[in-house]
Amino acid sequence: MPIKINKTITWVGKTDWELRRFHGNEYSTHRGSTYNSYLVREDKIALIDTVWAPFAEEYVAGLEKTIDLKRIDYIIANHGETDHSGALPELLRRIPDIPVYCTASCVKSLKGHYHRDWNFRTVKTGDRLNLGAKELIFIEAPMLHWPDSMMCYLTGDNILFSNDAFGQHYASSGMFNDTVDQDELFAECMKYYANILTPFSPLVIKKINEVLSLKLPLDMICTSHGVIWRQNPTQIVERYLAWADAYQENQVTIIYDTMWNGTRVMAESIADGMREAGGDTVVKLFNASNTDKNDIVTEVFRSKAIGVGSPTINQGILSSIASLLEEIRGLKFKNKKAFAFGCYGWSGESVKMIQEGLESAGFAVIGDGIKSLWNPDDEAIKACVEFGRKVAENI
Ligand code: FEO
Numbered sequence: 001m002p003i004k005i006n007k008t009i010t011w012v013g014k015t016d017w018e019l020r021r022f023h024g025n026e027y028s029t030h031r032g033s034t035y036n037s038y039l040v041r042e043d044k045i046a047l048i049d050t051v052w053a054p055f056a057e058e059y060v061a062g063l064e065k066t067i068d069l070k071r072i073d074y075i076i077a078n079h080g081e082t083d084h085s086g087a088l089p090e091l092l093r094r095i096p097d098i099p100v101y102c103t104a105s106c107v108k109s110l111k112g113h114y115h116r117d118w119n120f121r122t123v124k125t126g127d128r129l130n131l132g133a134k135e136l137i138f139i140e141a142p143m144l145h146w147p148d149s150m151m152c153y154l155t156g157d158n159i160l161f162s163n164d165a166f167g168q169h170y171a172s173s174g175m176f177n178d179t180v181d182q183d184e185l186f187a188e189c190m191k192y193y194a195n196i197l198t199p200f201s202p203l204v205i206k207k208i209n210e211v212l213s214l215k216l217p218l219d220m221i222c223t224s225h226g227v228i229w230r231q232n233p234t235q236i237v238e239r240y241l242a243w244a245d246a247y248q249e250n251q252v253t254i255i256y257d258t259m260w261n262g263t264r265v266m267a268e269s270i271a272d273g274m275r276e277a278g279g280d281t282v283v284k285l286f287n288a289s290n291t292d293k294n295d296i297v298t299e300v301f302r303s304k305a306i307g308v309g310s311p312t313i314n315q316g317i318l319s320s321i322a323s324l325l326e327e328i329r330g331l332k333f334k335n336k337k338a339f340a341f342g343c344y345g346w347s348g349e350s351v352k353m354i355q356e357g358l359e360s361a362g363f364a365v366i367g368d369g370i371k372s373l374w375n376p377d378d379e380a381i382k383a384c385v386e387f388g389r390k391v392a393e394n395i
Contacts, residue, residue, distance in 0.1 A: 002066045003175060005038070005220075005228065008134070008157055012063050013037040014051040017171045022083075027195060028294045031188060032171030035083055036224045038161065039067060040154060043132025046074040048152065048161050049224055053086030060090045069095050074129060076136065077102040078150045078163035080109030084224055089114050101129060103140055106148035123150075139211060141165065143203050145196055151211075158219040160211075165204075166236045167225035168192045178231035185227060189236065192225075193243045194301035195294050199332040201244035208241055246335035248304040251282040252395065255296055256309035257289045257318040262343035262375040263309045269381045270307060270341060270370075273388020281392065288320040293327060300328060305337035305395045306363070308354050312344040317353050325357035332362060337395050340369035341384070343376060366394050 003011040013036040019029045035051035037059070045067070051059045063069065069091070077085055077100055088110070092098065097119055102110065104122045111117070123129075123138040134156035141149045144165055151162045168188035174180035197204060221229040221236065229236050254271055258264040264287070271283045281304075286296050300306055308324070310317040340354035351369040358365050370387045372380040 002039075002062070005222070006157060008041055008154075009159065009222070010039045010041070010066060011036060011175070011228075012039050012047075012059075012066055014055045014059060015171050016052070016055070019169070019171070022169060027169070028292045029169040030292075031169065031184065033169040033225055034171055035086075036222065036226075036228075037084075037087075038222055039063075039072075040131065040136075041067075042134050044073040044130070045071055046076055046129070046131060046136060047072050048076045048222075049078055049084040049163065050087035050091060052083040056087035056090040059087045060094065063091070072098060074098070075100045076129075076152055076161075077106055077110060078152065078161060078224070079146060080106045080113060080148045081146060081164075082113060084163070085110060085113065088118070089116065092116070092118055101138070103142075103148050103150050105142065105146075106150065109146065109148045141207055143200050144207055145200055153216055158217040159222055160216075160218060160220070161222045163224045164196070165223070166221050166229060166240065167223035168227070170226040172227065175228060176231070177227045177229045177233075177236075180227055186239075188226065189239065190243070190301070191294060191298045193240065194298045195331075197244075198301065199330065201246075201332075201334070204240055204244040208237060208244075212237075243301075247301065248336065249282070249302045250280060251284065251299070251303045252305045252307065252391075253296075253299040253303040254283065254285045254307035254309070255288050255300075255321075255324060256285070256307075256341075257287060257311075257320045258309075259311050259313070259318070260375065262372060263311045263341070265376050265381065266341050266343060266370070266372055266384050267307070267309050269376070269384035270388035270391065273385035273390075274392040275388075276385065277389045277392030279392060281395070288324050289318070293324070296324065297327060297331065300333065300336075303336060305339070305366070305391070307339050307341060307391070308358060309341040310350045310354060311342050312348050312350040315347050315349050317342070317350045321354065322357075325354070325361060329357070329361040334362065336363050337366055338363035339366045339391055341371070341387070342369075343372040343374065345374055348373075366391060
């Protein structure tokens with residue numbers, strides 16, 4: 001159902017309340033998501049982004065009830081990923097000659113996805129599209145988060161259509177940042193940044209400063225996922241600048257997997273030692289085999305240090321921990337410390353392997369970690385508590 005944003009803009013996207021996994025199975029969406037699409041009606045009419053392919057028919061049918069499709073003058077494809085471009089084939093089947101404005105890189109990704117040669121008009125940063133009294137100004141945003149990513153700015157209304165940036169996977173009836181639960185909103189914003197944008201943090205800072213230097217007035221940020229920022233829209237920009245700057249809170253996250261509870265006992269004993277050391281550091285423990293991967297990544301993002309533990313199995317580590325190490329390697333976290341631990345029965349390679357994984361993920365590894373032979377006995381538990389105390393002093 002279309003939602004009037006202001007006199008010019010109508011939201012014509014899709015709220016996906018059911019979505020629980022995104023990017024295939026890569027990203028958990030506990031609170032659903034939205035695919036935001038905007039109709040900009042001035043003398044000329046522009047449609048900014050569409051929705052994910054499963055909703056293409058529903059989307060085009062809804063759009064037709066809002067406007068005669070033949071009256072649309074321009075389509076703006078800010079990004080080629082299929083959650084935003086998925087309805088283009090259905091839409092362009094109806095209006096095949098309409099120009100599609102996008103970056104040169106987006107032509108490649110759209111052709112790569114759909115193998116169609118639509119009426120592409122490539123644009124670069126600073127190019128303008130006249131809609132009558134107002135203009136759209138295009139701003140390329142390569143690698144935020146795809147090479148093809150772009151934003152556009154509507155003069156007169158002072159709206160930035162930021163595409164994925166500043167978004168969150170959050171279905172709500174509120175639609176605006178000031179009409180939703182603030183704790184839920186910012187939890188989803190942080191999870192989105194941590195899991196998707198962390199590796200691009202240097203580019204985030206550069207792009208935000210570039211856009212701020214244009215000194216464009218900003219009344220609203222219309223993202224492609226989640227709420228529209230209309231109340232103090234720069235608050236999310238400020239959060240991004242903080243998150244992009246090697247963000248951390250006073251938190252240590254201990255992540256482990258365990259076969260017969262030995263490594264769990266080690267994790268809890270290390271946490272006991274950290275608590276005994278005093279201070280106000282928050283310590284959280286998660287079993288990687290039964291905790292959502294993206295939620296763990298968000299906790300890592302918030303942490304100044306992490307502990308990672310696995311028993312040794314087949315001269316290696318448990319697959320949940322191997323998967324986590326691979327995940328955090330790709331996210332390129334900065335300025336975080338780490339330690340390794342794990343129990344073993346005979347060969348005992350796990351701690352060394354975890355340390356290597358943490359080092360290759362860019363973490364500063366503290367000491368040699370700690371191992372325990374078989375299930376930790378009283379002496380081994382004492383050693384883990386002492387290890388925890390030393391870790392607390394070290395961070
Ligand atoms: Fe929401 Fe990169 O697509």
